[in-house]
Amino acid sequence: MIRWLRRHSIDLGPLRSSRAFTLIFWGRLVSIAGIGVLSTAIPLQVYALTGSSVHVALVATVMGLAGFAGALSGGLMADRLDRRKIILAARGSAIAGFALLAVNAFAAEPMLAAFHVAAAVDGLAGGISATALSATVPRTVEPTQLPAASALMAISMDLGMVLTPALGGLLYAVIGPGWLYLWVIAASLASMALLWGLPELQPGIDEQAAADPQIRQAGTLGAIRRTCAQAWADTREGMAYVARDRVVGPIMLLGFIQLLCASPYVLIPEFAERQLGLGPEAAGLLYSAPAAGALLASLSSGWTGRVRPAGRVLLVVLCASSLGVLALGLTSSLPLALAAMALTGVGDVLAEIFRYAIIAGRTPDRLLGRVSAVWSAQGTVGDTLGGPLLSLLAKVLGPGGAIAAGGALAAGLSAVVVLSARELRALRIESETPEEIIVPEADPSFRGADGP
Template sequence: MIQWLRRHAIDLGPLRSSRSFSVIFWGRLVSIAGIGVLSTAIPLQVYSLTGSSVQVALVATVMGLAGFAGALGGGLLADRLDRRRLILAARSAAIVGFILLAVNAFLAEPHLAAFHIAAAVDGLAGGISATALSAAVPGTIASEELPAASALMAVSLDLGMVFTPALGGLLYSVIGPGWLYIAVVLVSVASVALLWRLPSLHPETQAPEGPEVPAWQAGFSGALRHTVAQAWEDTREGIGYVARDRIIGPILLLGFIQLLCASPYVLIPEFAERQLGLGPEAAGLLYSAPAAGALLASLTSGWTGRVRSVGAVLLVVLCAASLGVLALGLTSSLPLALAAMALTGAGDVLAEIFRYAIIARRTPDRLLGRVSAVWSAQGTVGDTLGGPLLSLLAKVLGPGGAMVAGGAMAFVVSLGVAISGRQLRELQAHPSELESVDAQR
């Protein structure tokens, strides 16, 4: 039993071997705790003020668009600046947005515009921070520890999203939104304090052509002085690398399709009411089930670091996640629906573990920020378009039928890539990395 646990339990090696990674892990976990609370509190307050779900959606759209811009801009900056300073600056800017929410909540008549401003600030800051953090992680650990590090980063997200949305709803009703936002500010300050302990995380850069740039022009001011043409060239280089690479390109395409077709969250309330015949409590359980499945998969992900045929296993995992959504649409039983959602969450997080490890290994460090930005951007666009797509399908097919159609489409595309994408299907982990993981255990 002990031997089985050692082989399958999540690998904590990166937390022991790298102080920098440990700081990133704990700083991110604390930050997500605050974000999880906000994910419930902001919609509750906006709906309380307006009585309109459309207004709730508009605030979410502003945050999504700002996050998209932040991811792309953050990718450029993360490949030119000290990633530690970039993370700290972005996280500090997000705190300003949280303070605005707190001040607005204590007004006799809170302003709706404050939510849009805060969403823009926090979305932009979050996009920059997430991209810089993703680009920074590979430089803090050995290459063979990337699957374990990816699993640990997933755990930090899953832990936050399992408990804190429910906590946000409870605190909202007990202490009110103003004090809740103040609590989020304090938690965010604690996260910045943890991340302050990071060392400098400069990207690897190629020597620039042309005359040497004076020292006083380096750093943030130098990055801000970049011309639009140069910024576009930098962005195009990152996008071109993704498009040309026969492994990374298909991986990002598969992630986009998964979010576009097989992300059923916008249909959960309607599904619970119309197909299960149940109320908000069932919808809440269905929202929590993917995070619970993802957490279980992350905690038992020790085997991922020993997988040799990483490309084939990634494709199997993506197909399983698509089938989970399809199965959800077919059932009218709450226990089976919860199991299907948990399967979807487990498949999503395992796919994330393999995707991150593959992308980090294949991407030169000088491009990691821009490739991470493309990854974040495709996720944001897929999620933004996927909700309306499934909603339109639900008008014709019903919520369950839309889930079945979306899951089937994602499965067919994943299967098509598995059949036609020989390089991805046959991708192998380097033998020396597998030997190193076994030696550490």
């Protein structure tokens, strides 16, 4: 039994061997503990002010569009500048958006426009930070530890989200949203304090840039002042790599489909009220349930590092996630709805583990920022388009019908993509040596006396 548990429980190796990864893990966990409250408070407050899921979706759309811009610009910066500085600057900027939400919530008459402004600020900052962080992780661990690192990054998300959305729904009904936004600010400051301890994280060498004497002489200021034409050329290079690679491209498309069709979160307040006949507390539980399922899956994810036919496994877990969304839309029972959302979380996190490990292992370090940007962008675009589409569909089919239709469509389209992508189906995960890795032995300061 003990042997079985060791083989299947999550691999904590990256936390033991890399101080940099440990700081990223805990910094992200603390940040998400605040974001989990935010993910409940904003839709509940907007729905309470307007009584419309369309307005909830529009705020999400603004955040998604800003996140798209942040992901693309963050990808360019992450491949040119110190990624540590980018992460800290972006997270500091996001606090301004959280402060605006807090001031607005305590006002006698909260303004809907404030949500759109805050969503734009936080989406842009979040897109930049997430892209830089995603590009950083592969350089802090050994190549063979990428699946384990991916699972631990998923766990940092799950631990942060498993209780805080439910707590946010409960506290929203008791103390109101203003104090919840103050909690988000406090969590963001604590996260920045942890990430401050990261070492300098310069990107891998861009051979073309290194060969250009003008760029070489310009240094950091020259990189910032690069023309829009050059920036567009850099972006095109990352997009071309994604489009050209017959494994990375389909993986990106699968993520887009999932978020476009099977992301029911903008409908949760309306679903809880109309189909379940319950209030903010139930909505908070529904927001937390995917993280609970994902947490259980992540804790038992030790087997993922030994899986070789990754494409086939991706099909199974994505279909499981889509079927969970379908089941959610068909039920009017809170326990069954929570179980369906938990199943969705299981599928989502397992798919994320495999997708991240494959992409990080196949992509050269000098392109990781831009490829991470495309990954973040496809997610934000899918979520941005999917939210309004589902909210409009809910006017015809009701919230449950719209959710069920989206889950069924996502399962079907995902199957089509995987079945048509021969190289992805045949893919076997193998260890590769990246261009440059930051490991504890390279810098003694990365290791404490007893590990992390």
